[in-house]
Amino acid sequence: MKRMFSVIILLMVMMLAACGVPNPSKETSKQSGTKSDSQAETKEITIAANGGKIEKLIRDELAPKFKEKYGITINFVAGSSNEILTKVQLQKNNPQIDIAMYDSPVAVRAEEEGLTEAIAKENIKGFENIDERYLIDEHSVPVLGYSVAVGYNTDIFKEKGWKAISSWNDLISSDYKGMTAFPDVSSNSGFTMFLSLAKANGGGLDNMQPGMDKGKELAAYSDTFYKNSTQIQPAMQQGAAVTVQASYTIAGLSDAGVPVQMVIPKEGAPLQAIVATVVKNTKNKKAAEDFIDFMVTGDSQKRIAEIAFYPVVKDVKLPEKYDSIIGFKENDPVYKPDFAGIAKIQPEWTEKWTKEVTPELGKKVKK
Amino acid sequence: MENLGYSPDQKMSPNLKLASKSKVKELRKYTAALLLLAPLLLFILAFFVVPMLYVFYLSFIEVEGLDISNASYSIGNYLTFFSDSYFLRSLWMTMKVSIYAVIIALILGYPIALTMAKSSAKVRGYLTLLVASPLLISVVVRNFGWYLLLVPNGVVDQFLMKLGIIDSPLKLLFSVEGVVIGLANSFLPFMVLSIATSLYNIDPSLEKASSILGASPLKTFLTVTLPLSLPGVVAGIVLVFSMSMSSYVTPALMGGANVPVLPIVIYEQINTLFRWTFGSAISYILLGVTLISVTIFSRIFERKFKEVFR
Missing domain, CATH: 1.10.20 (Histone, subunit A)
Known part of the structure; x- marks a missing residue:
């Protein structure tokens, strides 16, 4: 018995030790030394990105075309930006993912944690074509553009005779009580809404308090904040009149039969992108760069525009059916956000909002 | 030999x-x-004990961000939890929701278990299958179904409003009530099956004897059947309570931001705020609270009904 026990304990200790935080081992550096050999025989690469539309596009359309051209198979791992970042961080010493696609603020975070490789511009042939408003820096390449703005149900607005929304502050109105579908602060669109409310009331990244104060009023007229866009769709289909979402989600609402229109409030809406990063220490850097290049070719971007993302290259346009709903005009106040600044303050203010604003939910909605 | x-x-x-x-x-x-x-x-050791120990070890590390290589060891995470009213309220909400779910499951479950115990073997088989059927559907699908039914102005609201039973939407979703409905629905089978098992074990001659001695069926139930089924009831309560305490999907879908129970807080700390070690500490607090409540509860019952539990 005793011996059995000591064996078990020994095993446990060994496993614990294995779970610890190993320093980058020598093997890793060896591998990067022999990069050219391993790259020559790259047969497949793994991409992590959002599920849903993006997954479908990459897995069903772009991956087969890429394989035809380069002979490399694409594996796809779906997850939210945060989930992907967690995965990449966990596999730091032995990356299983070659390309990680994040929302821009999360990409900045990944870079700060040292989880991205620099991408050489000359390896991305389509680079000059990319609209620079989407660019962050040399650690990522934007692939799917979007904005986060206000969407409203045109039928309900017409029926009730409500005036059009033109400011972020217009979201706070007793008219909309119980008919809102605003996102939770834990999502990218939720935090963007928070920041926009702060900006619209004299604040900004260095002063988020005005956003908190306005947020409390907003919460009082709302039943809930929605944690993800999957939940927003049924809400908008069944009577919610106004939402704040990524442009592609608003277009998705239109595809689902909701009479919806996106507005860019006068204080502005951020232009963001889902950006591709090459995961630090991947053995397949060349193949990863090839795929990223493949994603910014005109053909791929055309397909990306057809699933309602803004093309990130200058010469591709949004299809007409989406342009009328989520398209923005030359003089619309879209801006390029300070992603590094956002990444710095996001955790602290997300928690503050959760603790102080969320409890105000529904206080002014008749139960 | x-x-x-x-x-x-x-x-x-x-x-x-x-x-x-x-x-x-x-x-x-x-x-x-x-x-x-x-x-x-070995399986439990490798896939449960070791990860749990690792999480326990993490919970004593104080660090901002993802990189734990330059962290310090302390009980700071635990202190933070107990000194912040937000987390304490969340803990209380988790317990409240779980207790409600237990009560609903018990009220709904006991009669079903009793019916199962009294019916023929064939009927009992069908009933067991029916009771267990919710377990055959993925918890995500089941809760999303509830979500679509209960969403404000959704099917249920519109139906009841057309019938004139209610005049404004019920608002069952995004509330404690909604979460309790979801949890009770999810865990009812565990309550029913554990009560039924202890009912099957009651010697039918005891009930016969009771009625021969002149007790009414109600009295027989209250003085013979109910006390003898208590071990099953306690087991059911313990199961439903602990599963409700740790359930994530149901509160996330049915309660959303409005019902931040601890598992949701843990997910947010880890996945949104990237505070892994604080999330680990909360996990252990949740585990501790669940274990302590369950132990106290079953001890009290065992002491009070010594004869039954012997």
């Missing part, structure tokens, strides 16, 4: 040769049991 059964291990040990025959027998019994259990033990 017995001499043939020695393993080489035992032969080599001088102590064993001196031991009495019965002791050897007992040891062999243990060895056999251990060998039989070994695959399971």
Whole structure:
């Protein structure tokens, strides 16, 4: 018995030790030394990105075309930006993912944690074509553009005779009580809404308090904040009149039969992108760069525009059916956000909002 | 026969040769049991105990961000939890929701279990299948179904409003009520099956004797059947309570941002705020609170109804 026990304990200790935080081992550096050999025989690469539309596009359309051209198979791992970042961080010493696609603020975070490789511009042939408003820096390449703005149900607005929304502050109105579908602060669109409310009331990244104060009023007229866009769709289909979402989600609402229109409030809406990063220490850097290049070719971007993302290259346009709903005009106040600044303050203010604003939910909605 | 059964291990040990025959027998019994259990033990060790220990170790690290290589060890995470009213309120909400779910499951479950116990073997089989059927559907699908039904101005609201039963939407979703409905629905089978099992074990002659002695059916139920089924009831309560305490999907879908129970807070700390070590500490607090409440609860019952639990 005793011996059995000591064996078990020994095993446990060994496993614990294995779970610890190993320093980058020598093997890793060896591998990067022999990069050219391993790259020559790259047969497949793994991409992590959002599920849903993006997954479908990459897995069903772009991956087969890429394989035809380069002979490399694409594996796809779906997850939210945060989930992907967690995965990449966990596999730091032995990356299983070659390309990680994040929302821009999360990409900045990944870079700060040292989880991205620099991408050489000359390896991305389509680079000059990319609209620079989407660019962050040399650690990522934007692939799917979007904005986060206000969407409203045109039928309900017409029926009730409500005036059009033109400011972020217009979201706070007793008219909309119980008919809102605003996102939770834990999502990218939720935090963007928070920041926009702060900006619209004299604040900004260095002063988020005005956003908190306005947020409390907003919460009082709302039943809930929605944690993800999957939940927003049924809400908008069944009577919610106004939402704040990524442009592609608003277009998705239109595809689902909701009479919806996106507005860019006068204080502005951020232009963001889902950006591709090459995961630090991947053995397949060349193949990863090839795929990223493949994603910014005109053909791929055309397909990306057809699933309602803004093309990130200058010469591709949004299809007409989406342009009328989520398209923005030359003089619309879209801006390029300070992603590094956002990444710095996001955790602290997300928690503050959760603790102080969320409890105000529904206080002014008749139960 | 017995001499043939020695393993080489035992032969080599001088102590064993001196031991009495019965002791050897007992040891062999243990060895056999251990060998039989070994695959399971190893499995649990590798995939449960070790990760849990690792999480426990993480919970004592204080760090901002993802990189734990330059962190310091302290009980700071635990102190933060207990000094912040937001987390304490969340803990209380988790317990409240779980207790409600237990009560609903008990009220709905007992009659079903009783029916199962009283019916023929064939009917009992069908009933068991029916009771267990929610478990055949993925928890995500089931809760999303509830979500679509209960969403403000959704199917249920519109139906009730058309019938004139209610005049404004019910708002069951995004509320404690919604979460309780979802949890009770998810865990009802566990309540029913554990109560039913203890009902099956009651000797029917006891109930017969009670009625021969002149007790009404209600009295028989209250003084014979109910007390004898208590072990099952306690088991059911413990199961439903602990599963409700740790459930994530149902509160996330049915309660959303409005019902931030601890598992949701943990997910947010880890996945949105990237505070892994604080999330680990909360996990252990949740585990501790669940274990303590369950232990106290079952001790009280066992002490109060000593005869039944013996």
